[in-house]
Amino acid sequence: MKHLFSKISVKEKEKLLRLLETNTLSFPKNTTILSSTKDNVIGIILEGHAQITRTDYNGNRTIIEELNEESIFGTVISSLKSNEYEVMTKEKTKVLIIDYHSIINYENTNHKYYNRFIKNLLEITTDIIEEKNERIEILTKKTIRDKLLEYFNTYCKKHGTRIIYLPFSYTDLADYIAADRSAMSRELGYLKDEGFIKTKGRRISILYM
Amino acid sequence: MKHLFSKISVKEKEKLLRLLETNTLSFPKNTTILSSTKDNVIGIILEGHAQITRTDYNGNRTIIEELNEESIFGTVISSLKSNEYEVMTKEKTKVLIIDYHSIINYENTNHKYYNRFIKNLLEITTDIIEEKNERIEILTKKTIRDKLLEYFNTYCKKHGTRIIYLPFSYTDLADYIAADRSAMSRELGYLKDEGFIKTKGRRISILYM
DNA sequence: TTTAAAAAGTTGCAAATGCAACAATGACTT
DNA sequence: AAGTCATTGTTGCATTTGCAACTTTTTAAA
Numbered sequence: 001m002k003h004l005f006s007k008i009s010v011k012e013k014e015k016l017l018r019l020l021e022t023n024t025l026s027f028p029k030n031t032t033i034l035s036s037t038k039d040n041v042i043g044i045i046l047e048g049h050a051q052i053t054r055t056d057y058n059g060n061r062t063i064i065e066e067l068n069e070e071s072i073f074g075t076v077i078s079s080l081k082s083n084e085y086e087v088m089t090k091e092k093t094k095v096l097i098i099d100y101h102s103i104i105n106y107e108n109t110n111h112k113y114y115n116r117f118i119k120n121l122l123e124i125t126t127d128i129i130e131e132k133n134e135r136i137e138i139l140t141k142k143t144i145r146d147k148l149l150e151y152f153n154t155y156c157k158k159h160g161t162r163i164i165y166l167p168f169s170y171t172d173l174a175d176y177i178a179a180d181r182s183a184m185s186r187e188l189g190y191l192k193d194e195g196f197i198k199t200k201g202r203r204i205s206i207l208y209m
Numbered sequence: 210m211k212h213l214f215s216k217i218s219v220k221e222k223e224k225l226l227r228l229l230e231t232n233t234l235s236f237p238k239n240t241t242i243l244s245s246t247k248d249n250v251i252g253i254i255l256e257g258h259a260q261i262t263r264t265d266y267n268g269n270r271t272i273i274e275e276l277n278e279e280s281i282f283g284t285v286i287s288s289l290k291s292n293e294y295e296v297m298t299k300e301k302t303k304v305l306i307i308d309y310h311s312i313i314n315y316e317n318t319n320h321k322y323y324n325r326f327i328k329n330l331l332e333i334t335t336d337i338i339e340e341k342n343e344r345i346e347i348l349t350k351k352t353i354r355d356k357l358l359e360y361f362n363t364y365c366k367k368h369g370t371r372i373i374y375l376p377f378s379y380t381d382l383a384d385y386i387a388a389d390r391s392a393m394s395r396e397l398g399y400l401k402d403e404g405f406i407k408t409k410g411r412r413i414s415i416l417y418m
Numbered sequence: 419t420t421t422a423a424a425a426a427g428t429t430g431c432a433a434a435t436g437c438a439a440c441a442a443t444g445a446c447t448t
Numbered sequence: 449a450a451g452t453c454a455t456t457g458t459t460g461c462a463t464t465t466g467c468a469a470c471t472t473t474t475t476a477a478a
Contacts, residue, residue: 076335079342104332115324122327123313125334126285132341133288139348140387142436143464171425178349180466185427187465201474351466352434380455389436394457396434410444 002123004044004072012113019114021102026094033087033095034073034080040100042074042121048093054084062175076100077128138177144187147177152197152206166202211332213253213281221322228323230311235303242296242304243282243289249309251283251330257302263293271384285309286337347386353396356386361406361415375411 005013027033033050045067052064052073067073073087106114134154141147155164166173174181191197198205214222236242242259254276261274261282276282282296343363350356364373375382383390400406407414
């Protein structure tokens with residue numbers, strides 16, 4: 001992921017943060033940083049570790065995203081508007097919060113670093129769109145098998161490989177493709193039986209084609 | 210949708226387009242403008258009318274998006290990278306194509322209108338992310354009923370109303386929520402029977418709570 | 419090393435859905 | 449007004465999937 005402050009010096013960064021509506025906040029472990037804000041904000045993890053989680057009406061909590069140092073999150077980026085989502089610290093965490101409107105409404109176009117910042121943000125948002133498109137492509141497939149194959153294809157194309165190292169657990173994969181975990185497990189079993197894939201832990205080898 | 214050239218004068222716009230790698234192209238009716246480009250480009254319809262379509266392996270073509278004057282499309286925005294997609298003119302159409310990398314790599318930060326352009330583009334991309342998030346929210350629901358209800362809720366919240374005027378056909382809605390059209394039709398029937406909604410053509414009234 | 423807690427695999431079964439085929443309605447054209 | 453084409457509604461049936469409940473395996477913690 002591109003960085004919000006790339007090509008901006010530490011001094012310029014400090015100036016920039018003074019121009020915008022920002023807050024540097026520290027949170028203890030297991031605290032909610034953000035939940036369903038109407039305000040559009042962008043947050044950056046300065047130190048520590050947090051997670052975006054979702055709690056559905058059954059009370060099941062799933063982890064949507066891991067946030068480590070330099071990770072970016074926010075209402076502009078994720079769908080934090082729904083009250084099912086929250087950003088929660090997993091350890092003592094320092095966060096920089098920037099009001100999105102103060103970014104957009106700031107009008108002095110002479111500040112080089114401000115313009116660079118906007119451009120960095122643009123690059124990040126286009127990357128995010130690409131990720132979302134990939135996921136939508138998967139989610140619109142009608143069977144679990146097709147969802148899995150689409151996931152495998154996208155992964156392999158991107159990494160130029162036939163061996164997949166899942167970046168998360170199978171439980172998370174089931175969430176990602178919006179399928180029941182046990183049903184997905186069953187489907188993976190079929191794919192193995194039919195000789196399309198081979199797995200060892202979170203390593204999946206693609207054998208077809 | 211925000212406009213790519215808002216707050217940029219006609220003269221500035223012309224200067225800008227000379228700075229960037231752009232092409233103004235005219236296409237006759239029923240011609241393919243773009244299909245699965247490796248290049249990242251942004252296109253703007255200057256005159257005419259086109260459609261983003263998708264043709265699946267069965268040969269079924271669906272319309273993904275209507276493009277009218279000032280509409281923006283492109284590999285950065287839609288998932289045009291898959292060869293299932295293409296942008297096709299429905300009448301004689303004039304298009305402005307801008308190379309995405311020439312936008313990002315241009316480094317002279319003194320041009321006010323260039324910076325404004327980047328900012329406009331940023332606003333557009335964040336809007337797009339929001340749209341994609343909404344769709345993902347729908348697509349991750351496990352039943353057609355839940356998908357429909359999520360669609361209704363999002364629509365109503367956004368428009369502040371209990372009456373929905375579908376912006377497209379039921380056939381398209383089925384595509385949007387990734388469900389079989391007849392199965393969706395059946396589910397809408399149940400929702401009517403149970404008194405949750407009432408429909409008249411493409412107007413849907415929400416009766417529950 | 420033991421213990422606890424996640425994660426992953428398995429399976430029967432009921433429910434939801436896709437598919438196919440066709441009827442009905444509505445919109446548009448000549 | 450007739451005819452064509454797209455959209456919408458309907459229904460039987462086979463398939464897929466979610467769900468629940470339980471086992472096995474893996475990982476992390478004490």
